[in-house]
Amino acid sequence: MNDRMDDHPDDYAADHADDADERADGRAGDRADDRAEGIEALLGDPRARRWLIRGAAAVVALVAGLVLIDLRAGFTLAVLVVIADVVRVTRKSSSVPAWQKSSAAERRTEKQLKALERRGYLVLHARAVPRDDDGVSDGRIDHLVIGPSGVYAIDSEKWDKRLPVRTLSHLKLFHGPVNKKDRLDEARWEAEQASKILAGRVGFEVPVQPSVAIYGPSIPWKVMRVRDVDVYAGNRARAYLRRRPKILTDIDVQRIFQAADKALPPKYPV
Template sequence: MLDDPRVRRWAWRIGAAVVAGVAVLVLFGWRLGVAVAILVVVGDLVRSSRKSSSVAAWQKSSAAERRTERQLKALQRSGYLVLHARAVPRDDDGVSDGRIDHLVIGPSGVYAIDSEKWDKRLPVRTMSHMKLFHGPFNKKDRLDEARWEAQMASSILADRVGFEVPVQPSVAIYGPSIPWKVMRVRDVDVYAGNRARAYLRRRPKILTDGDVRRIFSAAEKALPPKYPD
């Protein structure tokens, strides 16, 4: 039983709660001891939920990807299906790492979302919808990466389903303030990470439920997990 990580985690929680509760009970009484024990368990549950992810490689780091993943879960009720950390071919110039963070397929279309965590001390700005800067740094490589990965997914999915599947690339940025809602820069939608869900919801319906299921099924088979279990 203790081989199950969930059982081990709950055993740790209960043990920590008992130790903390007994210590406070001895010093301050049983009511406060019970309250402290409960707080220990609740606090650990909250901390664990923030690190929870369907992608094992994201559980220790990748906070930006986890935050987007949590937002996208709520869209399932609206007919959206999501695949996380899917592999696509790399480009010859080494621009892409060969991974789409989040491939979203729903009534409003297909989207490849790249989650980014940037230094919040540096401002984000654009120039004529053609350049994206983070402080003094030109982020052309991030835009090229997102666009390449979306193009690869579009081509692969079209071959599988027999019709064109446009995939809109986007970058969800966490950290610095983003002075716009959604800005298209070099054909890539750029927005604050906490707007990922709103970005997808406020779009017209262009795919039927059957289209969504068909594209999702093709994506599951043609775009393998980047981090297989």
């Protein structure tokens, strides 16, 4: 409307009645355009699309409940449909696309670590560990955690819950009959490589503690160090970090985080 008035001020002053009609038509057209743009924007937003789908499912559930039982049952069913979908999507959410699957152990640890951000912890997920000067990667740190209590390389593992987990003299870790020596050695090697890379970037020693968070079987201890690798139940990942003494300043945390972000590339580039 205002564009038309600016482009034709003489016509507007001379024929006010006709212009009023045009303004009304223009407002109606603008409203239609705004509605169209709004709908297009909604359809382009994944979160909005998800809520549109939820709404449609809720309406179907409401009608089904109303037809089969009564209004209250229909409304209850509609609410349950929306809640179930919200929970399902929340459980699948992750900053790493490769982890957006039904039961990724990495995603469960990621969710725990997010709650530590307000305590000054910074986290990089799914980072490749370069093996040589050419940047060839031979390993992956699921979660590199940098915070007041130090630097940690956490690997998340989903093991068969039917098989017990046990240790022998802090030197061996068994899952049922399987000796997990290779897995522990790999975790320790990844942490050692990260430590060397970060120290070279920041100019001071950066110890990186390796650990394995296990989901599935029951773990009969809180934290056990086996072959220099901390082993614990996956749901204890947050508790494992938050009660440790402070050894790094906020400035140190930022420096190490920035160095790690540049030196350790994402394992799954977007």
